[in-house]
Amino acid sequence: MRILFLLLLLSLSSFAQEKKIATLNFDALYHAGINPAGELYVASSNKLQRFDKDSQLMKELSLSTAPSITQFDAWHLTQLVLYYRETQRVEIYNPELEIRNSFVIDSVFAIEPQWIAASFDQKNFWIFDGADGSIKKVNYKTGEVLLDEVVTAFNLTSEKIQSMREYQRFLFIQTTSKLYIFNAMGKHIRTLHTEKQAFDFFGEEITLLQSTNLHFSSLFTKDERTKTLPGLFQKIWLSDDRLFGVKGNTIEIFPFDPQ
Numbered sequence: 001m002r003i004l005f006l007l008l009l010l011s012l013s014s015f016a017q018e019k020k021i022a023t024l025n026f027d028a029l030y031h032a033g034i035n036p037a038g039e040l041y042v043a044s045s046n047k048l049q050r051f052d053k054d055s056q057l058m059k060e061l062s063l064s065t066a067p068s069i070t071q072f073d074a075w076h077l078t079q080l081v082l083y084y085r086e087t088q089r090v091e092i093y094n095p096e097l098e099i100r101n102s103f104v105i106d107s108v109f110a111i112e113p114q115w116i117a118a119s120f121d122q123k124n125f126w127i128f129d130g131a132d133g134s135i136k137k138v139n140y141k142t143g144e145v146l147l148d149e150v151v152t153a154f155n156l157t158s159e160k161i162q163s164m165r166e167y168q169r170f171l172f173i174q175t176t177s178k179l180y181i182f183n184a185m186g187k188h189i190r191t192l193h194t195e196k197q198a199f200d201f202f203g204e205e206i207t208l209l210q211s212t213n214l215h216f217s218s219l220f221t222k223d224e225r226t227k228t229l230p231g232l233f234q235k236i237w238l239s240d241d242r243l244f245g246v247k248g249n250t251i252e253i254f255p256f257d258p259q
Contacts, residue, residue: 019230021242021253022055029249031072038239039095040251041074043082048097053242055253061097073118073165075201081118088113090125090140109138109145115164117171126171128164130156135171135186149186154178167201168219174199179206192217198235202258209236216258230254 026044034040038053043066050059070085079100080093092101105113111131118125119137124146127136133156137146151173159175166172171182179199181190198209208215212232216225229236231252233245243256 019254021255024051024055024251024253026249026251028067029246029251030066031069032235032244032246032251033072033074034237034239034244035074035095036077038242040244041072041080042251043069043072044249048093050095050097053239053253059095059097071116071163075165075167076118076120076122079118079122083116085114090116103140106143108143109140110136115161115173117164117166119166120169126164126166128161128173135173135182137186147186151188153180153188153191168204170219172199200235200237202238207236207238209233214238227258
């Protein structure tokens with residue numbers, strides 16, 4: 001029985017390798033992400049690149065500041081948002097990798113803007129202000145602060161923020177141990193234990209990477225499910241028919257049915 005089980009594992013591994021569409025290798029991979037169309041954006045080796053879902057290079061831009069990027073948000077069909085914490089600068093690119101807007105976060109918004117999250121409406125930004133431990137939602141075009149809430153869900157003396165994103169009008173803040181979910185008014189509504197694993201989204205689900213499994217948790221119900229992955233990855237993105245997985249300075253692309 002043990003022999004049959006081992007043979008089954010080997011056959012599944014071989015099948016996964018045969019299905020792989022492509023492998024993209026980079027000298028240094030700083031950030032990556034996909035948009036709703038399943039196109040891959042990468043900041044690596046002083047370059048900004050856009051690939052189609054099968055790894056074909058579509059656009060490329062020299063970007064000497066690539067190693068200094070703090071946050072990289074590709075999950076917008078018409079914009080790519082980069083944030084540089086050191087200079088508090090936000091850059092917004094269109095899909096052709098042409099810079100559409102750039103600005104420095106004004107102190108009227110936040111004294112210590114440690115993290116940001118671009119809103120899907122492309123007008124507003126969430127900002128985590130390290131000066132007072134608050135989250136703010138601001139309209140950078142009008143200069144209006146829409147809301148300002150002190151975070152009490154976690155303690156920064158024992159937890160360190162690792163990332164912040166908006167999705168489906170929820171705000172997600174991941175710390176070294178948990179994923180905190182806030183509603184559109186900045187109120188904490190849910191906490192997930194992530195055990196330092198990477199998270200992302202698919203449709204109306206949060207995806208948590210747990211070893212060679214991807215755990216799906218519904219944003220609106222208590223439904224949960226798990227899918228086995230074709231390998232061990234540090235981060236995963238899913239489109240309707242592709243899986244993008246990071247291994248060090250490499251991104252592997254597979255066909256994938258997430259249902």
